Amino acid sequence: xxxxxxxxxxxxxxxxxxxxxxxxxxxxxxxxxxxxxxxxxxxxxxxxxxxxxxxxxxxxxxxxxxxxxxxxxxxxxxxxxxxxxxxxxxxxxxxxxxxxxxxxxxxxxxxxxxxxxxxxxxxxxxxxxxxxxxxxxxxxxxxxxxxxxxxxxxxxxxxxxxxxxxxxxxxxxxxxxxxxxxxxxxxxxxxxxxxxxxxxxxxxxxxxxxxxxxxxxxxxxxxxxxxxxxxxxxxxxxxxxxxxxxxxxxxxxxxxxxxxxxxxxxxxxxxxxxxxxxxxxxxxxxxxxxxxxx
Numbered sequence: 001x002x003x004x005x006x007x008x009x010x011x012x013x014x015x016x017x018x019x020x021x022x023x024x025x026x027x028x029x030x031x032x033x034x035x036x037x038x039x040x041x042x043x044x045x046x047x048x049x050x051x052x053x054x055x056x057x058x059x060x061x062x063x064x065x066x067x068x069x070x071x072x073x074x075x076x077x078x079x080x081x082x083x084x085x086x087x088x089x090x091x092x093x094x095x096x097x098x099x100x101x102x103x104x105x106x107x108x109x110x111x112x113x114x115x116x117x118x119x120x121x122x123x124x125x126x127x128x129x130x131x132x133x134x135x136x137x138x139x140x141x142x143x144x145x146x147x148x149x150x151x152x153x154x155x156x157x158x159x160x161x162x163x164x165x166x167x168x169x170x171x172x173x174x175x176x177x178x179x180x181x182x183x184x185x186x187x188x189x190x191x192x193x194x195x196x197x198x199x200x201x202x203x204x205x206x207x208x209x210x211x212x213x214x215x216x217x218x219x220x221x222x223x224x225x226x227x228x229x230x231x232x233x234x235x236x237x238x239x240x241x242x243x244x245x246x247x248x249x250x251x252x253x254x255x256x257x258x259x260x261x262x263x264x265x266x267x268x269x270x271x272x273x274x275x276x277x278x279x280x281x282x283x284x285x286x287x288x289x290x291x292x293x294x
Contacts, residue, residue, distance in 0.1 A: 023066050024052045026086045030069075034076040034100065041074055065089035072118070073097040085110035092116040096142070099123050104143070109134030120166065121145040128167075133158040142166040144190060149173070152191075157182045166190040168214060173197065181206050192216040192238065200239070202227045212236040216262065220244055224268065229255055236260040240283065248273045248284055263287070 030036075031045055039045075043056040053060035059068035066087045072094050079102030084090075090111050100122040108114075109131030117135075120142045127150035128143065138159050148170040157179025168190040175198030176191070186207050192214040199222035200215065210231055216238045223246035228237070234255060240262040248263055250272035260281040268287040275282035 023064075023087055026081075026083050027052050027055065027058065027066065029081045029083045033081040034078045034098075038077060039071070039074050041071075059092075061089065068092040068094070070094040071098070076100055079103075080105050082107060087111070089113055091137075092118075094118045095122070096120040097122075101125070103127070104129055104132070104148075106131060108132050111135060113137055115161075116140045118142045119146070124148055126150070128153055128172075130155055135159070136161065138162050140164045144168040144170065146170055151175075152177055152180070152196075154179070156180050159183060161185060163209075164188045167194070169193040171195060176200065178203060184208060186210055187233075188212040190214045192218065194218050196220055199223065200225055200228070200244070204228055205230045207231065208233070210234055211257070214238045216240040216242070218242055221267075222246075224248065224263075226251075231255065233257050238262040239266065241265045243267050245269060245288075247271070248287075253278070 028046060036042055036045055041056050044050040045055045052058060053064055057069055057071040058066060061067050067089050068091060076095060076098035080100060082105055084105060085107050091113055092115060096118045100119065103126035104124055106129045108129055112134060114135045115137050116139060124146040125148065128148060130153050133153055133155035136158060139161050141162060144166040150172065151174035152172060154177045156177055160183060162183055163185050164187060172194040173196065176196060178201055181201055181203035184206060187209050188211060196218040197220065200220060202225040204225055205227035211233050212235060214236065219242065220239065221243040224244050226249055229249055229251040232255065235257045237258065238260065243266065245267040248268050248271040252258065252261065252273050253276065259279060261279055262281065262283050264283040265286045269289055271284060271289050273284065275284065
């Protein structure tokens with residue numbers, strides 16, 4: 001019994017040692033790719049005596065697997081290495097407010113345990129890779145304030161655990177994928193200041209947990225969906241500076257949570273709705289109907 005059990009322990013220990021040694025190599029690769037020698041804080045990085053779980057910004061679980069990298073506002077400069085997703089236990093990537101450049105790595109889907117991606121305010125370019133849809137555990141995706149182009153991945157509906165989507169202030173184009181409206185855990189969508197086109201689908205009524213919707217400063221058009229008035233948790237609705245048409249429905253006044261409404265600078269031909277003191281912010285001016293409300 002003992003002769004059988006001990007080799008099993010030895011094998012397990014060997015596997016863990018090999019895997020964590022590999023994770024150290026990935027971190028070293030990450031350091032060099034993002035100009036680690038120029039970081040503001042780089043305590044213990046590359047040390048041969050300090051375990052990598054004690055390197056600045058690196059968090060590990062009880063088995064010494066890297067689960068978080070938190071190096072926001074630390075003057076990282078350069079592309080993310082393709083080896084990053086060899087950190088197969090990584091849950092949080094918090095690298096906002098740096099100068100990370102290049103594209104979001106094409107194999108990001110190999111980071112299958114990722115729950116949070118915070119890469120706002122960097123210099124990312126290129127498309128959002130389709131493989132991001134393989135990160136099925138994602139709860140928070142923040143890519144805003146970069147230079148991303150192309151379309152929102154048409155597979156995004158696979159991210160059924162996502163609660164916050166921030167892709168604002170980029171150069172994204174094309175239509176909002178229809179399957180985005182099936183992501184019923186979404187609470188916040190920030191997609192303003194892009195070049196999105198097409199309609200907001202009537203299927204938006206499926207986003208029953210949605211609280212904040214920011215779609216301003218795009219090229220959205222077609223008819224304003226009446227189904228949006230069924231979103232009882234919606235607090236913020238901003239679609240200003242687009243080409244949306246149709247009617248501003250009086251039922252907006254019956255939305256129990258609504259506090260901010262901006263539908264100004266569009267092409268609405270009719271309004272059944274009037275701003276009231278119930279709303280903290282309300283602007284439906286600069287549309288095609290005669291009366292202007294401020």
